[in-house]
Amino acid sequence: MIKEISSLQNELIKDIIHLQEKSRARKQKGLFVIEGKREIALALEGGYQIKQLLFCEEIIDQSKIELLAYSKKSLAPEIIKVSTKVYERLAHRKTTEGVIAVAVSKSLLLSDLKFTVNPLVLVAEASEKPGNIGALLRTADAAHIDAVIIANPKTDLYNPNIIRSSVGCVFTNQIAFGSTSEILDLLKKYGIRVFSAALSPQSVAYHNIDYTKPTAFVVGTEATGLDEPWLANATENIIIPMQGKIDSLNVSVSAAILIFEAKRQRKFE
Structure with a gap:
């Protein structure tokens, strides 16, 4: 069963907004947010681990999200369907593609x-x-x-x-x-x-x-x-x-x- 989120008060949604807005949160949690199908695909190719994939069904089909999620032999991310209201709060781009990911940072040493x-x-x-x-x-x-x-x-x-x-x-x-x-x-x-x-x-x-x-x-x-x-x-x-x-x-x-x-x-x- 795919989890669904429709409330802006959901703790995961609050955490994602915090990750987007605060460098300290990204550093403390070792996580960051990626918006867009192409960018997420490039992250997967670059060996980044995706923890969660959030998508808006009004914008992108679930089948495309599943193809993206399992395109690489890495840990399968949690797939979460979000409402249009929630997605619009998370999305920063006008020409949005309906998908956002939470990914694990690399060390950059x-x-x-x-x-x-x-x-x-x-x-x-x-x-x-x-x-x-x-x-x-x-x-x-x-x-x-x-x-x-x-x-x-x-x-x-x-x-x-x-x-x-x-x-x-x-x-x-x-x-x-x-x-x-x-x-x-x-x-x-x-x-x-x-x-x-x-x-x-x-x-x-x-x-x-x-x-x-x-x-x-x-x-x-x-x-x-x-x-x-x-x-x-x-x-x-x-x-x-x-x-x-x-x-x-x-x-x-x-x-x-x-x-x-x-x-x-x-x-x-």
Whole structure:
């Protein structure tokens, strides 16, 4: 028998709303919320455990939910039918697909990362805006790089706005969090060269560098750029030459230019 929930006062519904709204709740419980069939499917492909699948029968057929629930050989989630009123309270997207999941968080430790022989890595320092983080993750997925590392994070990865803006690429990339010193130690351990994007007269134009060997691009916030340790420990500080009136690009655009230059040099391997 599939459980049904029609009341907004149901304890599970209250818990889900809390998970959506509070980073502390997500960290304490080790759970987070995913909205949308595509995003849930990507999470399952990425090895995430789904605890509950809530669906609104007025929007999506139960048969499609069951196909999604059992698409991977993992622990079968609890399937729960919710009323339109409950679903509308939980859903954040206008073009909704009628399904929401409660999933188990991953550890996101630097020690969990696995690199290829010739890795290409993106490091984003102190990223705070969910939209920027989501865009960076989409770029990383499109280029199929080895890992995205968030240095000195100011938000948690499972913020619903990050999941939404990344269109599920939170689940398709290897991702880890760490401090500047921890990440620098890791990159040194694996012999990965560091190229820090910096608005400096001493920075080298990005297209004059060879990225065919192990490479990490480091990007900072548009407001403050990168902290000194990244500049001091870089193999080279690099810059994207500007030909207009402004001196910088959105961080996700900058990262995309750098990453795809490296992919071009590597013949998109």
